[in-house]
Amino acid sequence: xxxxxxxxxxxxxxxxxxxxxxxxxxxxxxxxxxxxxxxxxxxxxxxxxxxxxxxxxxxxxxxxxxxxxxxxxxxxxxxxxxxxxxxxxxxxxxxxxxxxxxxxxxxxxxxxxxxxxxxxxxxxxxxxxxxxxxxxxxxxxxxxxxxxxxxxxxxxxxxxxxxxxxxxxxxxxxxxxxxxxxxxxxxxxxxxxxxxxxxxxxxxxxxxxxxxxxxxxxxxxxxxxxxxxxxxxxxxxxxxxxxxxxxxxxxxxxxxxxxxxxxxxxxxxxxxxxxxxxxxxxxxxxxxxxxxxxxxxxxxxxxxxxxxxxxxxxxxxxxxxxxxxxxxxxxxxxxxxxxxxxxxxxxxxxxxxxxxxxxxxxxxxxxxxxxxxxxxxxxxxxxxxxxxxxxxxxxxxxxxxxxxxxxxxxxxxxxxxxxxxxxxxxxxxxxxxxxxxxxxxxxxxxxxxxx
Amino acid sequence: xxxxxxxxxxxxxxxxxxxxxxxxxxxxxxxxxxxxxxxxxxxxxxxxxxxxxxxxxxxxxxxxxxxxxxxxxxxxxxxxxxxxxxxxxxxxxxxxxxxxxxxxxxxxxxxxxxxxxxxxxxxxxxxxxxxxxxxxxxxxxxxxxxxxxxxxxxxxxxxxxxxxxxxxxxxxxxxxxxxxxxxxxxxxxxxxxxxxxxxxxxxxxxxxxxxxxxxxxxxxxxxxxxxxx
Numbered sequence: 285x286x287x288x289x290x291x292x293x294x295x296x297x298x299x300x301x302x303x304x305x306x307x308x309x310x311x312x313x314x315x316x317x318x319x320x321x322x323x324x325x326x327x328x329x330x331x332x333x334x335x336x337x338x339x340x341x342x343x344x345x346x347x348x349x350x351x352x353x354x355x356x357x358x359x360x361x362x363x364x365x366x367x368x369x370x371x372x373x374x375x376x377x378x379x380x381x382x383x384x385x386x387x388x389x390x391x392x393x394x395x396x397x398x399x400x401x402x403x404x405x406x407x408x409x410x411x412x413x414x415x416x417x418x419x420x421x422x423x424x425x426x427x428x429x430x431x432x433x434x435x436x437x438x439x440x441x442x443x444x445x446x447x448x449x450x451x452x453x454x455x456x457x458x459x460x461x462x463x464x465x466x467x468x469x470x471x472x473x474x475x476x477x478x479x480x481x482x483x484x485x486x487x488x489x490x491x492x493x494x495x496x497x498x499x500x501x502x503x504x505x506x507x508x509x510x511x512x513x514x515x516x517x518x519x520x521x522x523x524x525x526x527x528x529x530x531x532x533x534x535x536x537x538x539x540x541x542x543x544x545x546x547x548x549x550x551x552x553x554x555x556x557x558x559x560x561x562x563x564x565x566x567x568x569x570x571x572x573x574x575x576x577x578x579x580x581x582x583x584x585x586x587x588x589x590x591x592x593x594x595x596x597x598x599x600x601x602x603x604x605x606x607x608x609x610x611x612x613x614x615x616x617x618x619x620x621x622x623x624x625x626x627x628x629x630x631x632x633x634x635x636x637x638x639x640x641x642x643x644x645x646x647x648x649x650x651x652x653x654x655x656x657x658x659x660x661x662x663x664x665x666x667x668x669x670x671x672x673x674x675x676x677x678x679x680x681x682x683x684x685x686x687x688x689x690x691x692x693x694x695x696x697x698x699x700x701x702x703x704x705x706x707x708x709x710x711x712x713x714x715x716x717x718x719x720x721x722x723x724x725x726x727x728x729x730x731x732x733x734x735x
Numbered sequence: 736x737x738x739x740x741x742x743x744x745x746x747x748x749x750x751x752x753x754x755x756x757x758x759x760x761x762x763x764x765x766x767x768x769x770x771x772x773x774x775x776x777x778x779x780x781x782x783x784x785x786x787x788x789x790x791x792x793x794x795x796x797x798x799x800x801x802x803x804x805x806x807x808x809x810x811x812x813x814x815x816x817x818x819x820x821x822x823x824x825x826x827x828x829x830x831x832x833x834x835x836x837x838x839x840x841x842x843x844x845x846x847x848x849x850x851x852x853x854x855x856x857x858x859x860x861x862x863x864x865x866x867x868x869x870x871x872x873x874x875x876x877x878x879x880x881x882x883x884x885x886x887x888x889x890x891x892x893x894x895x896x897x898x899x900x901x902x903x904x905x906x907x908x909x910x911x912x913x914x915x916x917x918x919x920x921x922x923x924x925x926x927x928x929x930x931x932x933x934x935x936x937x938x939x940x941x942x943x944x945x946x947x948x949x950x951x952x953x954x955x956x957x958x959x960x961x962x963x964x
Contacts, residue, residue: 432839432858437781437801476860476879481954490838490857491816500776504797507752508781
């Protein structure tokens with residue numbers, strides 16, 4: 285091969301940055317089927333996240349607490365603004381709303397058991413409240429979603445708090461689509477729809493259209509529950525500064541902000557990857573809004589969307605969140621994307637099941653198909669047995685306990701006796717993007733981009 | 736004591752609702768009259784007791800919202816979301832109703848003597864709605880189950896994205912929404928309309944009504960239904 289042939293060979297294999305394999309596959313798929321892709325889980329693209337921040341452990345200018353001897357409080361109280369019965373949690377880590385329908389009943393029971401053992405809350409999802417999750421959850425947040433599937437006053441009264449869902453981080457502004465293959469007889473009955481048909485969820489609530497109406501809607505929920513239960517408002521992260529302000533004005537006790545890394549049971553990929561802002565940016569905007577209104581601490585803030593580790597939790601709290609909510613991390617803890625599952629005490633490989641879906645353990649995002657190889661996002665009775673509540677609860681409890689241990693360890697290293705004493709001064713950014721979004725100084729400098 | 740009055744000009748709404756939730760049954764009260772409602776919001780929400788509530792005037796948003804047990808009569812007009820998400824029982828609006836009347840109702844009967852505004856019966860999940868007058872646009876949007884009887888006319892996009900709910904209309908339909916179609920009335924339809932009209936206190940002939948139901952073309956993902964999802 286001469287030099288010219290060698291150069292031509294390389295040019296012939298040179299990929300286009302604008303039309304790489306991924307975008308070519310997208311175009312080929314769109315051209316073949318005339319449909320956009322619907323999938324589960326969250327954004328695959330790399331986004332600025334909590335890994336781009338570091339905590340500034342104490343040394344001489346700050347005094348650390350003894351990691352193995354001195355206690356660090358984690359108690360978290362939510363809903364102190366208007367509710368006569370605020371939520372009291374042992375840890376500031378909650379379980380995000382995920383529906384029965386998207387998840388199996390065994391999973392919902394696992395979530396409830398683990399949360400109860402650790403003194404935290406679980407949340408219902410689109411489709412209503414199951415008996416299993418109410419029974420297993422000491423503290424259960426009941427979501428009021430645009431679809432109002434299965435929403436009823438008995439469950440409102442049985443709930444410990446009510447979360448009005450305006451949007452999700454994975455699809456702000458978008459409705460839902462639970463595909464027919466997940467609509468089992470039980471799911472269908474709960475949602476008052478025929479079995480096996482695709483179930484669309486509206487993108488906005490049927491009986492209010494804006495923040496002025498929302499004020500009255502919240503009062504309705506308070507009136508019917510005699511002002512006992514905290515009212516949460518959940519928004520997908522976009523214009524978070526303004527949305528949080530309006531949520532405060534509407535009367536929220538607690539605001540949940542779900543960043544772009546948040547997951548979903550099924551939605552269009554174009555939403556997941558291209559709508560919303562990263563959790564890091566949303567959290568900073570939310571805290572700004574609360575401070576601007578002098579409502580920091582009066583209205584509590586829960587941040588969700590890509591919170592995975594105890595370090596993430598510590599950083600979120602330091603930035604100003606009162607608690608975090610975890611969805612995808614919880615699913616992974618249960619065994620999502622694991623290459624094996626345990627059934628009747630024996631470990632079985634799930635590799636063939638992943639292969640049958642056209643994927644592999646570690647890459648699966650096929651929640652929407654209902655064919656979850658490890659029995660989590662399914663309504664198939666046989667598949668659902670692959671995740672039994674006792675084992676699921678144990679794994680999840682281990683995960684949440686680990687997060688809490690990491691959180692307290694890091695808080696003590698920063699000299700805090702209470703995780704809620706973590707503050708912005710305990711943080712620095714590792715990248716310019718993260719510094720700008722989180723409005724934190726680049727590590728080793730006092731420079732905040734834009735300020 | 737089997738009846739009681741609450742004058743909202745002098746008594747906070749909170750006292751009324753607390754009484755309905757916690758004291759009415761214990762005190763054996765079977766009828767509550769609400770005086771001077773003056774458009775107050777959230778009157779008798781979450782009622783779950785065998786009590787007849789008579790609202791002597793206009794009600795604001797969400798009157799009788801999430802009704803589980805009991806009957807509420809509004810001797811005037813009703814604001815947004817009257818009887819929203821009701822589970823059973825009966826709500827009767829003697830005047831007109833604003834937007835989202837009977838939204839996501841699971842059961843029970845909502846009767847509106849006059850017209851209703853936009854989105855009447857939106858996300859209906861099993862309740863029955865009888866409207867003496869006309870309904871605004873997007874009524875019955877994504878209605879899943881239950882029945883609507885409209886004695887007057889219907890606005891644009893009636894029954895858009897209907898699931899299993901059925902709408903009966905006596906007057907003109909400005910336009911049907913995506914996936915909605917007019918179907919032949921059957922004997923069971925005539926019977927159903929007759930029963931609902933009787934329950935609502937109207938004397939129209941069921942044979943004057945036409946049936947609107949889902950064509951079910953959106954029940955399964957359909958690439959050719961652009962803009963209809």
